Amino acid sequence: MGSADVVVFCCNWDGLSAVDAAAQARLSYPASVKVVRLSCLSRVHLGLILKAFELGADGVMLLGCERGRCHYGMDSQGVVQECQKGRAILTLMGIGQERLALTPVAPGDGPGFVQRVNDFISLLDRMRLSRPASRV
Amino acid sequence: MFDIEREIQETRARLCLDCGKCTVVCPVAQCDPDFNPRLIVQRRLGHSAALPDETIWSCLSCYMCVERCNYRVAFPEFIRALRWEARTQGYQVKCSHGGALQALMHMMARDGLQQDRLGWLPADIELSPDCDTVYFVGCAPYFDVVFSDLGVSSLEAVIGALKLLNRAAVPFKLMENERCCGHDLLLQGDRDGFRALARANMEEFARHGVKKIITACPEGYHTLRVDYPKLLGDTGIEVLHLTEVLAPLVGNGLELGKLEKRVTYHDSCKLGRCSGLYDEPRGLLKAVEGLDLVEMEQARDKSLCCGGSPWANCGLVNRQVQEWLLGQAEATGADLLVTGCPKCKIHLRCAQKIGDGKVPQIEIQDMATLLAQSLGAGGKVDG
Numbered sequence: 001m002g003s004a005d006v007v008v009f010c011c012n013w014d015g016l017s018a019v020d021a022a023a024q025a026r027l028s029y030p031a032s033v034k035v036v037r038l039s040c041l042s043r044v045h046l047g048l049i050l051k052a053f054e055l056g057a058d059g060v061m062l063l064g065c066e067r068g069r070c071h072y073g074m075d076s077q078g079v080v081q082e083c084q085k086g087r088a089i090l091t092l093m094g095i096g097q098e099r100l101a102l103t104p105v106a107p108g109d110g111p112g113f114v115q116r117v118n119d120f121i122s123l124l125d126r127m128r129l130s131r132p133a134s135r136v
Numbered sequence: 137m138f139d140i141e142r143e144i145q146e147t148r149a150r151l152c153l154d155c156g157k158c159t160v161v162c163p164v165a166q167c168d169p170d171f172n173p174r175l176i177v178q179r180r181l182g183h184s185a186a187l188p189d190e191t192i193w194s195c196l197s198c199y200m201c202v203e204r205c206n207y208r209v210a211f212p213e214f215i216r217a218l219r220w221e222a223r224t225q226g227y228q229v230k231c232s233h234g235g236a237l238q239a240l241m242h243m244m245a246r247d248g249l250q251q252d253r254l255g256w257l258p259a260d261i262e263l264s265p266d267c268d269t270v271y272f273v274g275c276a277p278y279f280d281v282v283f284s285d286l287g288v289s290s291l292e293a294v295i296g297a298l299k300l301l302n303r304a305a306v307p308f309k310l311m312e313n314e315r316c317c318g319h320d321l322l323l324q325g326d327r328d329g330f331r332a333l334a335r336a337n338m339e340e341f342a343r344h345g346v347k348k349i350i351t352a353c354p355e356g357y358h359t360l361r362v363d364y365p366k367l368l369g370d371t372g373i374e375v376l377h378l379t380e381v382l383a384p385l386v387g388n389g390l391e392l393g394k395l396e397k398r399v400t401y402h403d404s405c406k407l408g409r410c411s412g413l414y415d416e417p418r419g420l421l422k423a424v425e426g427l428d429l430v431e432m433e434q435a436r437d438k439s440l441c442c443g444g445s446p447w448a449n450c451g452l453v454n455r456q457v458q459e460w461l462l463g464q465a466e467a468t469g470a471d472l473l474v475t476g477c478p479k480c481k482i483h484l485r486c487a488q489k490i491g492d493g494k495v496p497q498i499e500i501q502d503m504a505t506l507l508a509q510s511l512g513a514g515g516k517v518d519g
Binding site for chain 2: 045046047048050051053054081085088089091092093094
């Protein structure tokens with residue numbers, strides 16, 4: 001059984017800089033992590049989140065700027081609301097709201113990104129073992 | 137396998153006399169001159185290998201055309217078949233709401249799903265786990281999440297319906313793992329998705345020994361009663377709408393209360409034209425003391441569609457139809473527009489919200505919520 005499939009929606013700024021820093025430093029994380037770059041996490045809506053799960057993702061991580069650092073001044077209100085909706089839907093589905101994570105990251109924090117994504121995969125693997133029937 | 141000859145036979149498309157009545161009454165055709173049910177049929181009958189006709193995605197499936205057609209040509213069902221054909225050719229429908237509802241429906245069709253969807257159930261609702269009647273809740277718990285920013289609650293109506301059934305001493309149980317009925321996937325031409333949901337639901341019904349289904353959702357009612365047997369043969373399950381159950385019990389086990397309100401009732405397409413349930417909802421509303429029921433300019437079989445769509449291809453035409461309907465409702469002078477359909481409420485509230493203040497802001501309420509309020513038993517959702 002391989003690592004859990006994770007889709008990371010990352011913003012073009014602090015989120016991507018952390019992913020890039022991890023690559024520059026040759027830090028490794030499982031190949032089952034698919035990074036999708038967006039201009040800003042405000043682009044993420046419930047449809048995108050659920051589509052990832054529909055297509056077989058075990059978990060979705062929304063990786064973006066820390067509070068107050070959004071490059072478009074949008075901060076995180078939009079994505080927080082969509083994330084809350086997504087988590088509520090996953091709860092209703094019985095799949096587990098933990099499968100959707102909103103993860104702020106500091107600019108250029110490669111090790112921080114790798115740590116968070118590895119922790120997320122560990123959580124998903126534990127959920128998969130404890131609830132095999134409800135695997136997405 | 138898609139078979140155009142079979143679809144033509146089943147929808148009586150060759151009986152079309154080219155009279156154009158369907159187009160005269162079609163609300164979409166009144167807004168969009170490119171949309172024409174008669175010509176959609178003509179084009180497809182004339183060109184067996186035609187490319188997908190772009191206009192097929194505009195149909196609201198309101199059945200106004202069928203109501204008026206002398207030969208009952210099933211234009212909406214023919215168009216639904218063409219959508220299925222277009223999908224098999226790789227055409228993708230333009231999903232509204234970012235495709236969230238489509239993703240939800242597909243996820244709900246999966247094997248092994250163990251939903252946790254009854255957390256909203258109030259403690260004072262009395263269930264009868266041993267009976268063979270199930271109340272089909274529908275997608276209300278999911279709608280309340282997806283449309284939380286619209287300020288509409290579909291669960292309030294469900295709770296109101298359950299309280300009414302309790303008051304009328306009608307026993308029922310609920311299913312923790314019921315799925316979406318699949319109505320919107322069928323309407324979009326996604327027959328594989330619909331089939332998967334129908335099979336999953338039938339397995340749940342069999343597991344619970346269900347012999348009778350009661351539901352307040354008009355689309356769920358029509359889908360379970362008409363489309364499931366078409367797909368699966370006789371299901372052996374009686375499907376009743378909430379109003380069919382409650383209307384005969386008024387004054388005979390169910391005493392509705394008092395409400396001083398002037399209301400107008402909107403016949404949803406699936407409950408009205410598709411199912412012929414016009415008098416039952418009106419009978420229930422009239423049984424509430426003090427309730428003044430006034431009719432819109434277009435009512436019963438001529439009722440306007442809410443302009444909704446199967447969560448796809450929503451645009452200016454839909455908005456225009458919604459404005460017409462809300463305008464008719466406001467012109468009655470009613471305090472409330474009452475509808476029995478959670479999706480009508482969502483679509484109309486959406487039109488009011490994004491209408492920049494120009495759309496009539498008449499309050500919209502679900503029938504079951506209103507009837508429950510007359511009993512002094514509203515359906516507020518906790519949390």
